[in-house]
Amino acid sequence: AQTVTQSQPEMSVQEAETVTLSCTYDTSESNYYLFWYKQPPSRQMILVIRQEAYKQQNATENRFSVNFQKAAKSFSLKISDSQLGDTAMYFCAFMKHAYRNRDDKIIFGKGTRLHILP
């Protein structure tokens, strides 16, 4: 069974700093997808960034980038030039292949609460 572990329950950084959120996972699959979702306070969860395991290049979305280490089963999220609006709960998630089967599941970590301080 796949598992996703986020070892940092809560973090705080000053505005404009760079912060890295950690995520490790366990799977025997060779191809899979990894995600970071963001849940701002009292607002809906949204997808921040995704990574396909067969792609060696790390995904980047503006100030958000990942460090994907397949052999180490590590998938960290880096937020550069952090902003107050980045304050949120962040969830790492795993999906074992392209979503095509009715019973496919997306497995979430327990989350990291990130505070960006002014």
Added chain:
Amino acid sequence: DVKVTQSSRYLVKRTGEKVFLECVQDMDHENMFWYRQDPGLGLRLIYFSYDVKMKEKGDIPEGYSVSREKKERFSLILESASTNQTSMYLCASIDPGTSVDGELFFGEGSRLTVL
């Protein structure tokens, strides 16, 4: 943009009451999910549905049931609410035909307090 709407943002119920949480999505997604979110436990899957009138148990279905009479609507039912069901409930949807990369679309959540 996909919109997933949960009918109630905040509810307060008494122990033993029947509770309905409604979720509607407007993008014709086939699959819909109900998650429960608790501090330190992350998101746990309660039930999901891949078609009208079809449902599958997730990881923590005990004490819950669901209904999907129309494709766009997925309801979570607590037949007899208990205090340990006090939680945030998240609805999500996905379309296997177009979302092969697995992006889930979430509602804003329903925070339920059972007294």
